[in-house]
Amino acid sequence: MSENKDKIEIIPANGLRNFLAFCQVPRLLYKGQPGFAPPLDAERWTMFAHKLNPHFKLVRSQTWLARKNGKLAGRISAQIYNEEYTPLGASRAQFGCLDAIDDDAVVAALTRAAEDWLRQQGATLMHGPFSPSINAEMGLLVQGFEATPMVFMPWNPPYLVESLERLGYTKARDVISYRYDVGEKDRQASPSIMERPEWRKRLNIRTLDLKNMAKEAQIIVDIFNDAWSENWGFVPFTLAEFMSSADGLKLVMPPEGGFMVELDGEPQAFGVILPNLHEITADLGGRLLPFGLPRVISRIRNHTFVSGRLALFGIRRALHRKAAGGAVILAFIEEMRQRSKSSSFEHVEFGWVLEDNFGMRRPIELSGAKIDKVHRVYEKSLAA
Numbered sequence: 243m244s245e246n247k248d249k250i251e252i253i254p255a256n257g258l259r260n261f262l263a264f265c266q267v268p269r270l271l272y273k274g275q276p277g278f279a280p281p282l283d284a285e286r287w288t289m290f291a292h293k294l295n296p297h298f299k300l301v302r303s304q305t306w307l308a309r310k311n312g313k314l315a316g317r318i319s320a321q322i323y324n325e326e327y328t329p330l331g332a333s334r335a336q337f338g339c340l341d342a343i344d345d346d347a348v349v350a351a352l353t354r355a356a357e358d359w360l361r362q363q364g365a366t367l368m369h370g371p372f373s374p375s376i377n378a379e380m381g382l383l384v385q386g387f388e389a390t391p392m393v394f395m396p397w398n399p400p401y402l403v404e405s406l407e408r409l410g411y412t413k414a415r416d417v418i419s420y421r422y423d424v425g426e427k428d429r430q431a432s433p434s435i436m437e438r439p440e441w442r443k444r445l446n447i448r449t450l451d452l453k454n455m456a457k458e459a460q461i462i463v464d465i466f467n468d469a470w471s472e473n474w475g476f477v478p479f480t481l482a483e484f485m486s487s488a489d490g491l492k493l494v495m496p497p498e499g500g501f502m503v504e505l506d507g508e509p510q511a512f513g514v515i516l517p518n519l520h521e522i523t524a525d526l527g528g529r530l531l532p533f534g535l536p537r538v539i540s541r542i543r544n545h546t547f548v549s550g551r552l553a554l555f556g557i558r559r560a561l562h563r564k565a566a567g568g569a570v571i572l573a574f575i576e577e578m579r580q581r582s583k584s585s586s587f588e589h590v591e592f593g594w595v596l597e598d599n600f601g602m603r604r605p606i607e608l609s610g611a612k613i614d615k616v617h618r619v620y621e622k623s624l625a626a
Contacts, residue, residue, distance in 0.1 A: 248311055250347055252355045255305040255317065264305055265290060267317040268341050268397070269528040275399060279391035279520040280528035282538075288490070290319075290339075290374065296482035297375050300327045302363065305339070306355045308348050316342030316349070320356035321374065322363045323477065329376065330476040332414070335365030335624070338373035340382070342402060349405040357624055366625045369414055369475070371396075377479045380594075381417055381617025382406065389614050392551050392591045393519045395419065396617065403618070411620040415474055419593025420606050421614035428579040435572045445569065447577045450500030450512070455488050461502070461509050462554070469511075469556035473596055475619070494519060494542060498581050499550075503557075503570050511557035511570050515578075515590065517547035551591040562601055571605045591615075 255264040265287060269280035290305075292298040303321035307314065318341075323334040337356040342348045360368050373379040379396040382403050391397060436445055450458050459481060467478050491500075495516055503511040522541035530538065557574075561567030578590070592611055595602050 248347070250315070250351050251309045252306050252351050253309070255307045260307060261291070261305075263307060263314060264317050264339075266528065267307070267314065267339075270314060271316070271341060271343060272397070272399065273527070277386075277388040277391060278397045279524050280526075282523055282526070282530045283528050284530040285490075288486075289378065294486065295374070296480060296486050297378070299482075300324055300477075300480070301374075303374070304359050306352060308342060308352050310343070310345065310348055315345065316340075316352050318352040318356050319374065320359045320368075321372075322360060322365060327477055329369075330472070330474060332369045332475040332619075333365065333367040333621070335360040335363065335368045336372045337368055337370035340371050340402065340406070341398065342405075344399070344401045344405075346405050346408060349402070350409055353406070353409055353411075357622070361624050367621065367623055369619055369621045371619070376475045376477055377483065380475075381619050384416070384616050384618045385613075386419070386615030389421070390518070390549060390589070390591075391520045391524075392419075392549070392593075393516055394551070394553060395591075395593065395615070406620060409622075411622045414619045414621040416597040417594035417617050417619070418597055418603070418613055419591055419615040419617075420595070420611035421589055421591055422609060422611040423589045424582050424585075424587050428582045431576070431579045435569055435576055441569050441573075444506050445573050446504040446507075447573060448502050448504065449498060450502060450514070452492050452495070452497070452500070455492060456485070458502075459484050459488060462512050462514075462556075465509060465512055465558055466554065466556040468559050471559060473599060491516075498584070501577060503574055503577075505561075505566060505570060510561060511574060512555070513552060513574060513578075514554040515550050516553045517542075518549040518551060518591075521545065521547055521549065546586045548586060548588045549590070550587050551593065555592075568605070575605065575609050 255261060265283055272278045288294045301321040301323050305319045308316035317339055318337060319339040320337050328334055342352060371382060383398050384403050387400055435441055463479055463481050463484050470476050499515045501513055502509050522545050557567060557570055561570055592606050
């Protein structure tokens with residue numbers, strides 16, 4: 243705990259200088275800690291800049307920085323969704339981007355700022371962290387602190403969890419990420435479900451057409467929203483949100499990284515696997531400019547990635563808990579194994595999955611994947 247002589251300031255992260263500092267907080271505070279890999283500043287700009295991320299059209303929001311004795315000590319954000327975008331089973335009032343030094347007083351001051359602001363918006367219950375949404379990065383890491391850092395997955399030190407819980411925040415939901423180690427059995431596997439007479443003519447798997455991303459995006463967003471619509475915390479993924487990141491996806495996703503599963507000629511499921519960019523950016527310390535950009539472009543083209551993440555996946559709700567749905571998921575897993583024959587990946591992270599989504603967890607676990615990381619979404623009453 244801080245002594246009385248320590249001065250803690252919480253300031254709104256308004257203006258360009260404070261915005262840039264807000265994006266840099268994790269890499270400045272957590273540098274060198276096992277399991278942490280700094281995201282690129284430029285990627286964080288596209289995530290949190292209101293003019294670059296269409297998510298912020300759906301919410302009212304505010305961000306803050308913490309300084310202790312004049313030094314940067316943490317950050318937090320708060321947002322409340324517009325009434326037409328109410329998360330399923332969760333509060334419209336949310337906090338996110340909670341990062342701080344190991345100091346209960348700093349964490350308390352940050353969360354108090356977010357709580358007070360949300361109360362002013364009329365909120366009585368808050369959930370988080372959502373950074374900035376359930377369709378981006380969510381939860382505090384509670385298990386797997388030293389696991390392989392993965393692209394677009396949040397990381398925080400253990401003390402932050404302990405500090406938040408001392409402030410009365412309690413578990414709302416856990417989300418689970420799995421690690422699948424690719425072995426020779428995968429590279430030698432032959433299709434089975436696709437060769438069965440009852441499925442041979444009905445199932446088809448094609449690679450996403452990156453040259454026609456606008457059309458593909460409409461299908462992806464439609465399937466994704468249908469697939470996840472009954473999950474806790476769900477907020478529809480807008481086409482504008484997806485398209486805002488589509489150019490980046492095309493830049494980093496290998497040609498074989500995205501695929502669509504069709505049943506009877508209709509798209510029913512999709513998957514997008516991204517290479518783990520931390521493999522080629524860790525030595526940049528988060529800085530892309532002025533010399534990092536050409537290095538990253540060159541490395542994307544020439545680096546042999548050994549890890550990746552199933553970043554997006556969805557299967558239409560009508561197929562959930564049905565034989566046809568099981569066949570689609572098995573075909574999806576088999577396709578990943580087939581593609582591993584020409585891939586350098588040694589392991590793939592499947593994440594995240596809600597803890598109570600057993601329809602998705604069971605086939606993942608049957609594939610041999612093991613729990614690698616657990617992130618927790620918290621809640622707190624804001625009532626007087």
